[in-house]
Structure formats: C-alpha cells, structure tokens
Amino acid sequence: MAVEATTLIIFGGTGDLARRKLLPALFQLGCKGRLPDNLRIVGFARQQRSDDGYRDLMGESVREFGSLAPHADEWTDFAKNLFYLPGDLDVPGDYANLQSRLKELEEGQEPANRLFYLSVAPRFFEAAIANLGSSGLAGEPGLGRIEHGWRRAVIEKPFGRDLDSARTLNDAVGRVFDESQVYRIDHYLGKETVQNLLVFRFSNTIFEPLWNRNYVDNIQITAAEEVSVEDRAGYYDNSGVVRDMVQNHLLQLLTMVAMEPPNAMDANSLRNHKIEVLRAIRRWEPADATQNTVLGQYKGYLEERGVASGSSTPTFAALRLYVDNWRWQGVPFYLRTGKSMAEKVTEIVIQFKRPPHMMFSVADADDLSPNSLALCLQPDEGVHLRFGVKIPDQGMIMDSKDMSFHYDSAFKDQDIPEAYERLLQDALEGDASLFIRSDHIEQAWRIVEHLLENQSGVSNPQPEQYDPGSWGPESSDRLLAENGHRWLGVCGLDQEAHA
Numbered sequence: 001m002a003v004e005a006t007t008l009i010i011f012g013g014t015g016d017l018a019r020r021k022l023l024p025a026l027f028q029l030g031c032k033g034r035l036p037d038n039l040r041i042v043g044f045a046r047q048q049r050s051d052d053g054y055r056d057l058m059g060e061s062v063r064e065f066g067s068l069a070p071h072a073d074e075w076t077d078f079a080k081n082l083f084y085l086p087g088d089l090d091v092p093g094d095y096a097n098l099q100s101r102l103k104e105l106e107e108g109q110e111p112a113n114r115l116f117y118l119s120v121a122p123r124f125f126e127a128a129i130a131n132l133g134s135s136g137l138a139g140e141p142g143l144g145r146i147e148h149g150w151r152r153a154v155i156e157k158p159f160g161r162d163l164d165s166a167r168t169l170n171d172a173v174g175r176v177f178d179e180s181q182v183y184r185i186d187h188y189l190g191k192e193t194v195q196n197l198l199v200f201r202f203s204n205t206i207f208e209p210l211w212n213r214n215y216v217d218n219i220q221i222t223a224a225e226e227v228s229v230e231d232r233a234g235y236y237d238n239s240g241v242v243r244d245m246v247q248n249h250l251l252q253l254l255t256m257v258a259m260e261p262p263n264a265m266d267a268n269s270l271r272n273h274k275i276e277v278l279r280a281i282r283r284w285e286p287a288d289a290t291q292n293t294v295l296g297q298y299k300g301y302l303e304e305r306g307v308a309s310g311s312s313t314p315t316f317a318a319l320r321l322y323v324d325n326w327r328w329q330g331v332p333f334y335l336r337t338g339k340s341m342a343e344k345v346t347e348i349v350i351q352f353k354r355p356p357h358m359m360f361s362v363a364d365a366d367d368l369s370p371n372s373l374a375l376c377l378q379p380d381e382g383v384h385l386r387f388g389v390k391i392p393d394q395g396m397i398m399d400s401k402d403m404s405f406h407y408d409s410a411f412k413d414q415d416i417p418e419a420y421e422r423l424l425q426d427a428l429e430g431d432a433s434l435f436i437r438s439d440h441i442e443q444a445w446r447i448v449e450h451l452l453e454n455q456s457g458v459s460n461p462q463p464e465q466y467d468p469g470s471w472g473p474e475s476s477d478r479l480l481a482e483n484g485h486r487w488l489g490v491c492g493l494d495q496e497a498h499a
C-alpha cells in the first residue's frame with residue numbers, strides 16, 4: 001500500500017522568520033506528536049549549504065529561540081527530515097531543480113502532499129507564485145487535492161501595500177491556486193488569547209444577550225507597544241502604523257468582537273461572518289475621515305537611523321469606527337495602536353452603559369466606572385470584569401472593583417504555545433479558519449485607504465507629535481471626549497488610575 005508523504009518547502013528557509021519562529025514551532029509540534037507522518041521540511045534560499053549545514057543552522061536556531069534542551073533526543077529524529085536546496089526564486093530553472101529534488105525525496109511515498117511556505121520578502125510573492133504555477137510545482141490550477149496529493153501555499157504578511165496591490169497579488173495567486181489552497185497569514189490569529197475571544201463569546205451564554213447596542217456603550221481596542229521602531233526603522237518608515245497594525249491586527253480583533261455567532265467553527269462560516277463586519281463598517285467621506293482619525297508620530301522618530309528626512313510616516317493611529325448593522329448601530333469602536341507608548345499592552349474593553357438612575361453615592365466621582373469587561377491579550381492574558389460594590393462600613397457608598405481571571409494562574413502547568421505552532425498545524429491539516437481570505441484582505445484595505453492617503457501627505461502632511469512613553473497625541477483623548485468617553489487603561493482600569 002502507498003505511504004502518503006508530506007513535504008513542507010520553506011522559501012526563505014534561512015531567514016529570520018524561519019529561524020526564530022517556524023523551525024522552533026515545527027520542532028515543538030514534532031515533540032507533541034502533532035506533525036503528519038512522513039513529513040519532510042525543505043529549506044530553500046540562495047546561500048550555499050548542505051543538508052547537514054542546514055540541520056546545524058536550524059539546531060542552533062531551535063536552541064536559541066525554541067526549547068531544544070529538554071528535547072535533545074527528539075531533535076536527532078526531527079533533524080533527519082530536514083533538507084536544504086540552494087536556489088533563487090527569480091530563476092525559473094531553480095524551480096525545476098526543486099521539482100527534481102522533491103521527486104527524489106518523495107520517491108515510493110506517493111501521493112505526496114506539498115505545502116509551500118513563502119517566508120520571503122513580499123516583493124517575491126507574485127513571481128514565486130507564478131513560477132510555482134509555470135514549473136508545475138503547484139499542480140493543476142483549481143484543484144485543492146490533485147491526484148498526486150494536495151498542494152497548498154502559505155503566504156506571509158504583508159499581503160499588499162494598499163487595495164490595488166492586494167488585488168493584483170490576489171489575481172496572481174488566483175491564476176495558480178484555488179482559494180481553498182491559499183493560507184494568508186496574520187500570525188495574530190494564531191495567538192491563544194485571540195482564539196479565546198471566540199471561545200469566550202460563543203461558549204458563554206451570560207454575555208451574549210448584552211453584546212449589542214442596547215447594553216454596550218463603546219468598545220475600545222488597544223495594541224500599544226513600548227518599544228520604538230528600533231532597528232526596523234528603514235522598513236517601518238516605508239510602511240507605517242496603518243499597514244503594520246491597523247489594516248491587519250486591529251481590524252481582525254474588531255471583527256472577532258463584533259461578528260455574529262457562526263453556526264460552526266469551519267473556515268467558511270467563520271470567515272463569512274468576519275467579512276460581514278468589515279462590510280458594515282461605515283466608510284467616511286474624506287472630510288469626516290479627518291474628524292474620526294488621529295495619526296501621530298513620536299518625538300525623536302525623525303532622528304532614528306533609516307527614517308527619511310521630514311518623514312510623515314505615522315507611528316500612532318487612533319480611529320473611531322461605526323459598524324452599521326442591527327447589533328452595533330451607533331456604538332463607537334475606538335481603535336488605537338502605536339510605538340513608544342507608555343506600556344506594552346493589547347486589550348479589548350467592552351464598556352457597558354451606565355445605570356439609568358443612580359441611587360448610591362460614590363466615594364470619589366472619578367471612581368464610578370461603568371461596568372466593563374476587559375479581554376487582555378498580552379502581556380497579562382486574562383479577563384477582567386468590573387462592577388460596582390458597596391464599601392464596607394460606609395453606609396451605601398459604592399466603589400468599582402475587578403473580578404479577574406488570569407491564564408497563568410488558572411493553567412499553571414501549561415505553556416501558552418507560539419502562534420506559529422497552531423497556524424502551521426492548521427495549514428498542514430487543511431484548516432483555513434485562522435487564515436485570511438482574499439475578500440477579507442481587500443475589504444480591510446478599503447477601510448484604511450483614507451489613512452494611507454494621509455500617510456503619503458495628501459491631506460495630512462505631518463502627524464501630530466507625542467512624547468515617547470505617553471499614550472499618544474492629545475487628539476486621541478479628544479476623539480473620545482467628543483462622545484463623552486475616555487480611554488480605559490490596562491485591563492479595564494482607568495488609564496490615569498492605573499498609572
């Protein structure tokens with residue numbers, strides 16, 4: 001009987017992502033017994049290396065970035081299935097070499113499945129996909145599972161620089177692969193805490209009846225980084241916060257908070273419901289867009305090495321969005337993200353409406369926070385529910401307190417796995433739920449288009465300056481104040497109270 005084999009080909013197999021994330025994640029999956037039987041991994045890049053040289057390099061990477069030491073025995077078995085082929089993605093003949101090498105490795109183990117992982121700079125995506133098609137490596141176009149085994153492609157982010165380039169890339173991909181074969185990555189979706197958003201929302205009945213415009217006052221999504229652009233200034237200056245964080249990560253979080261409950265966790269149900277949210281996001285006319293967005297740049301950014309002189313690239317963005325549907329009509333969704341901010345934190349805060357009538361006094365009017373539910377994605381993964389309580393021995397005076405759940409104390413002995421573990425496993429198993437469909441990518445670019453115009457200086461030549469270590473420019477606070485709101489700080493606590 002034929003033995004089915006699977007080959008994972010990593011284009012850019014010696015790069016930073018492969019060394020820091022992909023190989024450590026694959027090794028970890030191997031140690032957990034979650035890789036397919038007969039899996040081979042073939043690294044592909046231009047530098048000359050032997051199979052053994054590649055095994056050594058990856059061994060060092062797993063030691064440095066993963067957890068090799070406790071699994072030294074497993075490494076020997078794992079490394080036997082690592083191979084390397086030098087080649088240039090721009091040279092069509094090198095795809096023919098790859099085809100021959102794969103046939104040699106897979107001999108006697110057909111049907112052989114192949115997963116092509118494009119872990120290379122985005123400028124290679126289009127040509128590499130076209131070459132996979134013309135060389136025959138991708139198999140018959142339009143067939144998810146060809147008679148010789150399935151063919152799939154994982155495409156790293158960023159997928160396009162704007163709507164036009166994303167469309168062009170989608171078209172190029174569509175000429176070679178069927179959509180069901182394509183796995184566009186946003187590694188955020190592989191994070192446990194991001195997936196927990198779905199479990200939290202759709203496995204608990206107590207919150208769902210409140211999860212709408214009747215009870216929710218506003219929703220805040222923050223992804224703040226303490227670090228500056230550091231040694232990525234050259235890349236970052238070309239990209240900026242909107243491409244780096246808003247178009248992908250923040251909009252993903254928004255869709256998960258706002259989506260309707262799907263009937264199943266399959267890729268299409270989930271992705272159909274997410275795109276419904278994106279389609280319902282109100283599109284601003286240019287004049288309104290400026291009223292509803294704030295772009296900032298931290299002081300000192302222009303002095304960073306690699307940043308163009310007088311650059312108008314924003315390092316901070318705050319947005320007020322509305323989801324025009326039955327559930328969310330009129331509820332503002334505030335999104336903010338930036339570099340060089342006061343703290344590293346990613347969280348979603350659902351702020352509920354105030355009681356219609358307040359009978360009790362409060363010790364301090366500033367402490368009268370309305371109920372809020374904070375879903376903390378990092379660094380302190382957990383959930384905080386804030387409610388009013390009576391202060392003991394002080395009449396009927398009330399205060400607001402938190403009820404908290406923390407992953408690290410609730411699941412003490414379990415490590416939270418790296419996002420790439422889950423995503424690689426899913427791609428190998430053919431589950432595209434946590435990957436991004438072509439229509440989602442394009443819709444997300446449409447939503448941020450006006451911000452990209454601003455970025456290139458069309459209507460907002462210079463973003464507002466903010467102090468490193470702060471929560472961004474003052475206009476970001478004004479954006480909320482206009483609606484009588486204010487940013488709630490780390491895990492539901494008031495920002496100032498927290499500081």
Ligand SMILES: NC(=O)c1ccc[n+]([C@@H]2O[C@H](COP(=O)([O-])OP(=O)(O)OC[C@H]3O[C@@H](n4cnc5c(N)ncnc54)[C@H](OP(=O)(O)O)[C@@H]3O)[C@@H](O)[C@H]2O)c1
Pocket residue numbers: 011012013014015016017018020044045046047087088089090118119120121122156157158
């Ligand atoms: N690094 C991260 O943490 C991270 C996070 C999220 C997303 N990503 C995305 O992942 C992708 C890879 O990023 P990276 O940081 O790993 O980049 P990188 O460190 O620059 O690695 C690029 C890889 O591509 C190979 N390469 C370059 N030109 C090639 C060519 N013409 N033909 C064949 N191979 C070629 C390089 O090896 P040779 O020079 O020897 O050919 C190297 O193995 C990018 O799309 C990036 O946006 C990276």
